[in-house]
Amino acid sequence: MQKVVILTGAGISAESGISTFRDSDGLWEKYRIEDVCTVEAYERNPQLVLDFYNARRRELFKAEPNEAHRQLVRLEKYYDVRIITQNIDNLHERAGSTNVLHLHGELNKGRSDINDNVIVEIGDRDIHIGDRAPDGAQLRPHIVWFGEGVPNIEPASKLCEEADFFVVIGTSMAVYPAAGLIHFVPNNVPCYLVDPKTVTVSRPIKIYQEKAGTGVKKVVDELIQLAQPEP
Numbered sequence: 001m002q003k004v005v006i007l008t009g010a011g012i013s014a015e016s017g018i019s020t021f022r023d024s025d026g027l028w029e030k031y032r033i034e035d036v037c038t039v040e041a042y043e044r045n046p047q048l049v050l051d052f053y054n055a056r057r058r059e060l061f062k063a064e065p066n067e068a069h070r071q072l073v074r075l076e077k078y079y080d081v082r083i084i085t086q087n088i089d090n091l092h093e094r095a096g097s098t099n100v101l102h103l104h105g106e107l108n109k110g111r112s113d114i115n116d117n118v119i120v121e122i123g124d125r126d127i128h129i130g131d132r133a134p135d136g137a138q139l140r141p142h143i144v145w146f147g148e149g150v151p152n153i154e155p156a157s158k159l160c161e162e163a164d165f166f167v168v169i170g171t172s173m174a175v176y177p178a179a180g181l182i183h184f185v186p187n188n189v190p191c192y193l194v195d196p197k198t199v200t201v202s203r204p205i206k207i208y209q210e211k212a213g214t215g216v217k218k219v220v221d222e223l224i225q226l227a228q229p230e231p
Contacts, residue, residue, distance in 0.1 A: 001079060001080045002079050002080065002164040002165070002227070003079065003080045003081075003082060003159075003162055003163055003164050003165075004075055004079040004080070004081050004082070004163070004164065004165045004166075004167065004223060005082050005084065005159050005160055005162070005163035005165070005166050005167070005185070006072060006081065006082070006083045006084065006166075006167045006168075006169065007084050007085075007086075007166070007167070007168045007169070007171060007178065007181060007182075008083060008084070008085045008086065008087060008092070008168075008169045008170055008171065009085075009086045009087065009169070009170045009171025009172070009175075009178075010086070010087060010170060010171070011169065011170020011171060011194075011195055011196070011211075011212055012066075012068050012069065012087070012091075012169050012170040012212045012216075013063075013066075013087050013089050013091055013170070014170070014212075015066040015067075015068065015211060015212060015213050016063040016064060016065060016066045016069075016089075016091055017059070017062070017063050018059065018060065018063055018087075018089055018091075019056075019059065031052065033146055035048065036048060036049050036052040036053075037049075037143075037145050037146050038145050038146050038147055039145055039147060039148065040147075041145075042113075042140065042145070046129060046138075046140075047129060049140075049141075050126075050127050050128065050129065050140075050141070053107065053127070053141040053143065054126040054127060056088070056107055057107045057108070057124060057125075057126070058124070058126075060089050060090070060091075060107050060108070060124075061123075061124040063089070063091065064091075064094075065091045065092075065094050065095035066091075066212070066213055067213045067216070067217065068169065068170075068194075068212035068213050068215075068216040068217075069091050069092055069094075069095035069097070070095050070096070071216045071217045071220045072092070072095070072097055072216065072220065073095055073096040073097055074220055074224070075220055075223060075224070076097070076098065078223070078224050078227035079164075079165075079223065079227065080099075081097070081098075081099060082099045082101065082159050083097055083099060083100045083101065084101045084103060084156045084159060084160075084178075084181065085100060085101070085102055085103065086103050086104055086171060086175065086178050087102075087104070088102065088104055088105050088106055088107045088143055089107060090106065090107070090108050101152055101155060101156055101159070102152065103144070103150055103152050103153065103156060103178055104143065104144045104150070105141070105142045105143035105144045106142050106143075107141070107142075107143070108121065108122060108123055108124070109121055109122060109142035110122045110127055110131075110133065110139040110140060110141060110142055111133060111139070111140060111141075111142045112133035112134075112135050112137040112138075112139070112140070113133075113137050113138045113139070113140040114135070114137040115133075115135055115137065116151070118133050118134055118135045118137070119142055120133060120134065120139070122139075127139050127140070127141060150177055150178075153177045153178075153181075156178075156181055157181060157184045158184075160181050160182070160184035160185045161184050161185070161186070163185050163186070163189050164189060165189065165190050165191075165192070165223060166182065166185045166189055166190070166191045166192070167191070167192045167193075167194070167219055168182070168191070168192070168193045168194070168195075168199075168201075168205075169193075169194045169195070169212055169215075169216060170194065170195055170212050171195070171199075172195075172197070172199060173199050173200070173201060182201065182202075182203065183202075185203075187203070190206070191203065191204070191205040191206065192205065192206045192207075192208070192219045192222075193205050193206070193207045193208070194207075194208045194210065194212055194215035194216055194218075194219060195207075195209065195212075195215075196209060196210055196211050197209075
């Protein structure tokens with residue numbers, strides 16, 4: 001079975017009502033990265049950082065997967081579908097996608113603030129100062145903050161090397177290391193991009209300059225047609 005590797009960003013979840021970070025009305029207009037999304041911020045003011053992610057988690061669990069998430073599930077009947085997401089929500093999983101690799105962490109999980117490998121499911125619960133991980137350390141959001149390493153970038157790169165088709169949805173391709181993943185995709189692999197904004201990509205790519213809700217269906221329909229045997 002051929003492998004479709006899909007890289008998703010904030011644009012796919014925006015239509016579910018999830019606040020984006022980089023748009024003109026996004027979260028960075030209200031918060032400074034240095035105050036809520038770094039290890040230094042957490043050490044300086046853990047309450048503010050926990051409150052920020054608690055609010056994001058509450059927002060997530062009021063949201064539902066949208067048509068773009070659901071369309072990707074259709075592909076699993078025809079392809080080995082692997083989703084690499086920059087998003088920290090679980091909307092892909094809730095829509096029914098079965099192979100999702102999170103680059104930047106997951107809101108519905110917490111982890112020890114002294115051992116990155118001690119990870120627990122927290123669902124929609126808030127994290128409070130005094131909440132403990134199984135190793136007794138303070139529980140922190142299971143999020144890759146600015147300045148931290150991206151543990152899943154290596155398996156993501158490997159997936160891109162194995163792709164038969166590569167699809168980019170709802171990302172500016174400006175945030176590294178995720179933006180560099182396209183360079184691991186073999187040159188002969190067909191690539192697609194869905195985003196309403198102009199996105200610069202340094203290789204041939206079929207572009208659907210529209211929102212994920214409509215553009216993803218067009219890509220999925222095309223890939224399914226390619227997978228169908230000739231009459």
